[in-house]
Amino acid sequence: MLGSYRAELLKLRKRSAVWVLFGAGLVLSLIFGYLLPYLGYATGDENPQTDGVPRAEILRGMLPERIMDNTIGGYPIFAGALALVLGAIVIGGEYTWGTLKTVLTQRPRRLTILGAQFLALGTMIALWVLGIFAACVLCSVGIAAAEDGSMSWPGVGDLLQGLAGGWLVLMMWCLAGAVLAVAFRNVALPIGLGVVWILGIETLLAGVVSSLLPGLKWLANILPGTNAGSLVFSVTGMAAADAPPGVRDAVSGDRALLTLLAYCAIFAVLAAWTTRRRDVT
Template sequence: MTALMVVEIRRALSRRLVRVLVLVALLGIVIIAIGAFATSDPDAADAFSPADIWTPELDQSSDAAIVGGVSFLFLLMALLGGASVIGAEYKAGTITTLLTWEPRRLRVIGAKLAAAAIVAAVLFLVLEALLAGALAPAAVVRGTTEGADDDFYRSLAGFLGRGALLTGGCAVLGGAIATVGKNTTAALAVVLGYIVIVEQILRGLRPGWNAWYLGENLGIVLTGERLDDVVRSVPGAAAVLLFYLGVFVAVTLVVFARRDVT
């Protein structure tokens, strides 16, 4: 299993779409860093500070809202990247070839989903570290490091841990949907269609169900804070997301094990 996992991680990193997504993320980091450096005024009351960004309350400042938005984009990128890890295999017709080398289907799909999760989680941590490094000049030269105390670093560690787990989960979800749909775009279409259209309709018709919606639970786990209009704790939201992911993975395992892969 270890050898198969290493192979799948290498294959995931070699995907063109994965590399393109990483380049897009790097470009976004550069733009954000330049914007923070150019707009921060060290003499102003709202001078740029790292403590205003990686905090539980991502909606308390415009800087934090930007980083929170970037993190959600990382989740979407992980979804698409995870989908491409498997969807590209179907498009190229290499799934059948792979199964002649390793006929144990559950082992194969398990390795692919795990590899997608590992790659996505590690890339999230690397990109967040690069974002922190890119924003450092704005804080040191044109801002302030006030507030970067032990509580800040604990909050940062919690945010990174939750973000890495969410990113890995999104990659698994993308891979699972791509496996069932046999293509990459199926994952993005299903998830965005559900969040943007279905959940919006449900919020209007059934606002009392908001504790079960995907968007709300993602927000709770990523920020590490309860939402004002949602009766759900962070562990509770994580449990809901884990349950949803488990259902998708279970369906994927059954489908992949039983159907013709050609």
């Protein structure tokens, strides 16, 4: 298992697409978490984006005390979509390049290889989370120093909880991409379907259910995106008014955590069952 894990890490480490996705997530986090708010803050009350929001409040949103909001606030939607793409290209690439047969004719069993792939993806997702966190730390500290803001930080427990919650959200979307790639033995179709689901269908469903079909609220509340947003809302403790798209208190944090764990388990088991049984042609 250790050898397979090392092999999977080598593949991820040397694949430029993995780092491009990470770079996209990092840049988007910094743009929406710091650059745009800072421009709003710097341009003052004349800026329509900050209309009605006190400048002090905008600044507070960029200081170290709100570090987790900016680190994982975008995970349920845009970083989640990038994680789904990661899962789809890593697992789907084995089918499109035909490398699955090369790997499966080495020594380890199929499920060992799939397990090593998931473990390596989990490691890479952890690196993404820590990388984005480190960049957010630098930005928060820089802004706090420049604007003479508060340097108070959330407690270590809150930080760890936020990072773990963010990792779980991204891992769930990554496994969703992986299971779609196994199902379709492809890269493009899983990415297309997955991204449309994250960026469009879930948001649309939530809107329709809340405005037209309140009786179907239970259905909206079991969807992966809803639970990802609820977990992020819970672990950051952000105010509803400050919440970015996709982050809301639809269900409790505990329920969101269990639902996301269940999704991870379902996606992993489905991928394993299919990989184990299917002919590699």
